[in-house]
Amino acid sequence: MRISVLTLDGAFDIGLTAVLDAFRVANNLAARQEKKPPFDVSTVGLRKKVRTGGGLTVPVQAVTPALQPDWVVVPALGASTPDLLVPALERSDVKQAIVQVRKWREEGALIATSCIGAFLVAETGLLDHREATTTWWLAPLFRQRYPNVLLDESRMLVPTEIGVTAGAAMGHLDLALWLIRKASPELAAVVSRYLLADIRSLQAPYIIPNHLAQADPLVLRFERWAREHLREGFSLQEAAGALATSARSLQRRCQAVLGKSPLSYFQDLRVEHAQSLLHGSGLDVDAIAAEVGYIDGATLRTLLRQRLGRGVRDLRTDLR
Template sequence: MQIVVLALGGLFDTGFAATLEAFSTANSLSAALLGGATLFEVTVVGMRRTVRSGQGLSIPVRPVTPELKPDWVIVPALKTVTPDTLLPALARPDVRDAVMQLREWQAGGARVAAACIGTFVLAEAGLLDGREVTSTWSLAPLFRQRYPKVMLDETRMLVPSDIGVTAGSAMGHLDLALWLIRQASPELAMLVSRYLLADIRSSQAAYIIPNHLAQADPLIARFERWARGHLQRGFSLQEAAGALATSPRSLQRKCQAVLGRSPLGYFQDLRVERAQSLVRAGDLSLDAIAAEVGYEDGATLRTLLRARLGRGVREIRADLL
């Protein structure tokens, strides 16, 4: 499998390195333990002769040449964590050149992959329009605003599509690399994950901070404050809209545009976040925690936590061990 890793200036060092290490480990294990040939031919390509990482390290890159025909192109994340730093980065000449090159490669049959902020580069190229994707949860509101034709679900860690695959925040690079290795050999992917002490995670939901997402819009920030004060009560869209001096329809639309979910869905996110915090504290029974966040009993809450977070009460408490 011919893989091109597209190195852009100011990339996220850890994600870039984790991607390369995963494929290097896969090739070593394939040869040493499985008696197989090298499965992944990885080439690091740059849009400029000189490429420096976000930490200022020089990255050896090859130029783009006509004979380079990748099976997969991976776009690591840029080291930007806020809209104020991301938007100027997306406007850089080397990124615009990368967008054009990605379109050319994809039109030529290459599949494309990206993690975290790298997904914004794929979206800039228009390659994600009309497709389900994931991205870094922390910039999900900006992603929705900038790319309304893309179907974003930031709760998922990996989302395959007909043109490739997208992965979630930061260390999602490793999940992405393991997913690609698994397409070649599930047995090899399992070996790599054990050697690197890394498992493919199905969800980002447990890591999302609802308060962070709410700050992207003044109305949503006010809704969040109101909701946190009403977690023990049943949710009423009419009551919430009235308290915020807006209409139910306007609140519904704003939540969908900024958060990608309904007001009730976000209200439930806050309940889950609060319940998860109380479970970790370990001071209350599950029934008492359920009452604190407006559910009838612990069994209902247990089911909700498993559905939303992909793990149960024992796993949540084990996080602290």
Template sequence: MFRQRYPNVTLDESRMIVNSTRFTTAGAALAHVDLALRIIRERSPALAALVARYLLVEARSSQAEFVIPDHLAHADPMVERFECWARRRLAQGFSLAEAASAAGTSERTLARRLQSVLGKTPLSYFQDLRVEHAVHLLRTGNASVDQVAAQVGYSDGVTLRALLRRKLGRGVRELRRGG
């Protein structure tokens, strides 16, 4: 909805706090706390840590895993068909041709629709679903990282660890602890 309403604004969903030349913005319901701590941290990291302790706010660089998943933020039937297909195939891998067929459209139309509704390519959204499911498995089970990686379609735990670090800024131990 944001992209439709403000087409000239570049939306960066990967971070809760985004600095630009003239503005610093924050997203989500409690991101104003992160924004305030960010502003304080620029002047005094020690003061920001103290304020966070008093507010009982955990230290984090990203709230990415707390973001409402994209599938809750849209109601597009074609995107929903793609998502259902993708969730059933996380371990098998991605094929744009199969995805388009499952969504009942052409590859090009599927790519355009996901870009306009979610601001992502079909492959990027597929990978986000893999990460979302991996985080769930790590937090709710005790399977090894290699086992979780296999369940979400990665060849090994090393690949999954790197992806989690890149996308969420957290490692497996932090995720298992609920951090």
């Protein structure tokens, strides 16, 4: 499998090295088993010298017509806030990269990216009308810029016919393991053991609802109201009235910013509070359910498993 890792100035150091090291470990382990290394990895750039966000110089080879990758990996830029990311997407080298990624795709290459790299790929238009994921804390900005992309930031990996997108930060490692598994499930299993890592299906357990709400004043006010009413049954009309807005406006703003209904976000806050109580309160599940507005622990258990992919026992183990 020929893989070209497109490296730009300001690349997120951990993301870039996680991808490169995972493929290096995979090739080394294959060689130990006297097998041909399955990955021909090239680190390519659009400038003669590339410096990461941490200031490290990365040796890159030039993009030439002879370079014909099967997969192009686009690591994240180290621009983790909207005020840094939006100007970065207007840089000349980023614009050039957008054109090059589109060209590679037209020639048949598949495109893989993680975290903020999904913004660059979305700029190409290749994600339009397709499912995708990205770094969870920039999901409101992503929805604003790319309304035609079917974003689901709760997922860690989203494969489509044009490639795959992965979630935030260390999602780069999940991405690399996923690509290794495409070549050899057995090799991917060994690599994951060596790296003490495995592919995660969700990034939902890591999302901080309050951070997402801060992207919009009305949604932030709703979030504050919701936290004060978690023990009560949810009413859209009551929430809208308390916020001096219409139910329709609240519904639209939550959908535009969060990609979900007010009720779904209210349930996110219940899940977050329940996780906190599971960790530090010493309450049993039925008592915790009452604290977040459910009549019994069975309902809460179902919600936790649906949203986080884990049961109560797993969550308490994870939090120790």
